[in-house]
Amino acid sequence: MGIVLLIVGLAVGAAICYIVVTNQSNDRVQDAKRQIESAKSQAKQITDEAKKAADTSKKEAILEAKEKILQLRQTSEAQDKQRKDEIHMLENRLVQREESLDRRNDSLDHREHQLSSFQGQLDRRKNDLDKLESKKTAELERIASLTKDQAHDELLNKVRKESVGEEAKILRDSEQRVRAQADKTAREIVSTAIQRCAADQAGEITVATVHIPSDDLKGRIIGREGRNIRTFEQVSGVSLVIDDTPETVVLSSFDPVRRETARVALENLIADGRIHPARIEEMYKKAESLVQERVREAGEQAAFDTGIHDLHPELIKTLGALRYRTSYGQNVLQHSIQVAALCGVMASELGMDPAPAKRAGLLHDIGKAIDHQVEGPHAVIGADLARRYGEKPEIVHAIEAHHADIEPNTVLDVLVQAADAISAARPGARRESAENYIKRLEKLEEIANAHEGVERTYAMQAGRELHVMVEPEKISDAQATVLAHDIAKQIEDEMEYPGQVRVVVIRESRAIDTAK
Known part of the structure; x- marks a missing residue:
């Protein structure tokens, strides 16, 4: 368009x-x-x-x-x-x-x-x-003239009697088989380790005594209106006991390092003769420096003796504090050195590297140096301390497991446990108070006497052996084997003791007649 x-x-x-x-x-x-x-x-x-x-x-x-x-x-x-x-x-x-x-x-x-x-x-x-x-x-009750419960008990008793013999046989076979496989090697390793290691022991105390030249010094130590003794206790944290004991002053504290520091300070004050609050503080500071130096030297010497040269300075210091700590009469530092040596020997016998074993053995009780300051088992405290200062996980685990606070799962754990037990259980290594000793013997006899068929019980060899006399008409030979096993198991579960306790069940049958 x-x-x-x-x-x-x-x-x-x-x-x-x-x-x-x-x-x-x-x-x-x-x-x-x-x-x-x-x-x-x-x-x-x-x-x-x-x-x-x-x-x-x-x-x-x-x-x-x-x-x-x-x-x-x-x-x-x-x-x-x-x-x-x-x-x-x-x-x-x-x-x-x-x-x-x-x-x-x-x-x-x-x-x-x-x-x-x-x-x-x-x-x-x-x-x-x-x-x-x-x-x-x-x-059935009418025919058998027994109630249901009575029939049940009778059946159980019959089965129990029939199984006792089999149980004893199984126990004997198991013990013989295990002993045949393990006893020879274990005895060789342990005996070799014990023969090559030893340590001095010291008494376990919570007090220290200081000798003074004359009782006249007691008044000077107390001071006017007690100002000297109050100052000393406040500065040191140690209780000072002055009683009628001639020419003796007693220092009491659960902290062994603090107690030793107070002892050195008091001896220096007595030697100096000038006892007043200012002098007390001055002498205590000097004694504290001296004791800390001794602690460090003791730790370094322990590390040198065991061939361990790369410990953290704080671990060396804590280890040296064990010099003034004892357990059941056994010096803990000497015990630790001995455990380290035992671990090293047994590790060598097993074809292992002895260095980690010695290290774990030396540090296994390090928690005892501070267990009065921190709550918890000393094995756990020691493991935390070692972990904090860079120790390897296997060393930390061995320290924490040596009293089964956690499950041991390595050969190193078992070595430390075994060496600790050997060092503590060897004759003369530890001692206990008479009261605890008597209680332990009474507990052993009480456990054995609680079993049916036991006539008399005797704790022997300082509580390391328990002889159990049974009634022959109530306990058979097979039942005697089972009874020994049951008593030993109950002792393991209910008691704490150094070393081992051997249970001997004695069954004696006598036939007596008279010729006329």
Whole structure:
């Protein structure tokens, strides 16, 4: 349409130009008019043709649009139909599932009703069986003239008597087999270690005595209105006991290092002769420096003696403090050195590296140096201390496990336990007070006497051996073996003691007659 109008415009323009040109010539006016009329006619014709072409294009476009609309409608109707079909199928499935669930629900209700019926039948049958069992038990009691409990006890006694012999045989076989496999090697290792190690011992005390030249010094130590003794106790943290004991003053404290420091300070004060609060504080500081130096030297010497040269300075200092600590009369530092040597010997005999074993043995009781300051078992305290100062995990574990505060799970753990027991149990290593000794012997005899058939009990060899006399008519030979095992096991569970306790069960039968 636009092209047609453009053509028409061009034609009109050309005609106008032509007219303008022809106006100059009067002769050509008529021809121009005719040409203008002709041009108008042609322009009109072209315009009509253009309109007809535009109408034709418009109709074709409308038809094409209608066809597309029809196609889209058909596609939409097809999709709508497909969706309706799918929805219809889903509705059918849901209906089917609902019907299936209804059928299942009905089936479950039916089964529940059946189970309820079966439960009722079972309850009735159980009641019937209980009644029959009661009748049967009553009839058996009437025939056997025994109650149910009496029959049960009699059966158990019979089974127990029959099993005693088998139990004794199993125990003997097990002990012989274990001893055959382990005794020879263990004895060689332990005896070699014991022969190569020894340590001096010291008495266990919580007090220290200081000798004074004369009893006149007691008054000077006490001071006017007790100011000297109060100052000394406040500065040292140690109790100072002054009684009627001639030429003796007693220092009492559970901290052995503090007690030793107080002893050195008091001896220096007595030697100096000037006893007053200011001098007491001065002498105590000097004594404290001296004792700390001795502690450090003792720790370094212990590390040198055992061949361990890379301990943390704090561990060396704590180790040296064990010089003034004892356990059951055994000096703990000497005990630690001995345990280190024992661990090293046994590790070498087993083909292991002796260095870690010595290290664990030397440090195993280090917690005893501070267990009066921190709560908890000394093995756990020592393990925490070693861990804090960079000891290896296997060393820390061996320290913590040497009294079974945790489960031992390495050869090193067992070596430290064994060396600790050997050092503590060897003759003369430890001692205990008379009161504790008597209590331990009484407890041993009490445990044995509590068993049926025991006639008399004697604790011998300072409590290391227990002789148990039994009544021969009540205890057989097989039962004697079981009794010895039971008593030993009960002693292990209920008592604490150094070394081991040997249990000997003696069964003696005598036949006596008189010739007349």
